[in-house]
Amino acid sequence: MGSATLLLALFFLSVLTTVPKVQAAFTCNSSTRSTTCSALIDYVSPNTTTLSAIQTLFDVKNLRTLLGANSLPTSTSPNQSVAAKDKIVIPFRCRCSNGTGISNHRPVYTVQKDDGLYHIAAEVFAGLVTYQEIQAVNNISDADLIEVGQELWIPLPCSCDEVNGSKVVHYGHVVESGSSVELIAEKYGTTEETLLELNGITDPKNLQAGAVLDVPLKVWENLGLRKFNSAELIDIVLFLLSSKALTWLQPSSALPKLVDPDANIYPMLLAI
Known part of the structure; x- marks a missing residue:
């Protein structure tokens, strides 16, 4: 009996240490931007999978969009393997409500045999949402009563709000073990104060691994880049999506000048 009790305790401990903590909703009071906006969120795959499977899970219409968000070449195979615990950035549309x-009615998940709302939230979607949030947006009265084949809207956290008077792309960053508000701010070109205020954190020491942090990413217009006509944009976007280049576009040129081969330019493209 004592042995069984110990095993049960160890099981629950493993669940608590591997499943991300309950996520706080992202504030979204935007009234100056369109009804929806572009957003990004990390997905840490619980199992080995493929880019194609992730594209399907999150209803990403175009593989190239997923590749661009992760600075992968356009020649990357949809069958490329993604190892368990690897992080993939998911692009999606966001909407503000109350x-x-x-996320704007996507992704939509089809219930499989033996699924439960907790399993879908904590394991299939890696804790990016809670089962209560899925239950609420789908008007499910009893969380224990879902049917095989039932389609569920998965409400990923996001925002369309400006930050400090500037347009940004809100990125749901899954905090890694050993990280800190200071390190995250430095990596993504923002400030500790901005991150703390945006996420309602009073003490940076309370940051938890697995939490989804709202990180504002600078976009195209903030970099002083001029507007281009449709033909120029097609050439530029195709070039940028096939590289890892952060670009500064000169007023007299239609082609980018590479200045930082390690930066992800996708957030800027979202603002075009």
Whole structure:
């Protein structure tokens, strides 16, 4: 009996240490931007999978969009393997509703045999949402009563709000073990104060691994880049999506000048 009790305790401990903590909703009070906006979120795959499977899971219409968000060449195979615990950035559309930002009716997940809302939230979607959030947006009265084949809207957290008077792309960053608000701010070109205020954190020491942090990414217009006609944009976007280049476009040129081969330019493209 004692042995069984110990095993049960160890099981629950493993669940608590591997499943991300309950996520706070992202504030979204935007009234100056369109009804929806572009957003990004990390997905840490619980199992070995493929880019194609992730594209399908999150209803990403175009593989090239997923590749661009992850600075992968356009020649990358949809069957490329993604190892368990690898992080993939997911692009999606966000909408504001009652002061909260959630994904715009996508992704949609089809219930499989033996699924439960907790399993779908905590394991299939790696804790990016809670089962209560899925239950609420799908008007499910009893969380224990879902049917095989039932389609569920998965409300990913996001925002369309400006930050410090500037347009940004809100990125749902899954905090890694050993990280800190200071390190995240430095990596993504923002400030600790901005991250703390945006996420309602009073003490940076309270940051938890696995939490989804709202990180504002600078976009195209903030970099002083001029507007281009459709033909120029097609050439530029195709070039950028096939590289890892952050670009500064000179007023007299239609082609980018590479200045940082390690930066991800996708957030800027979202603002075009």
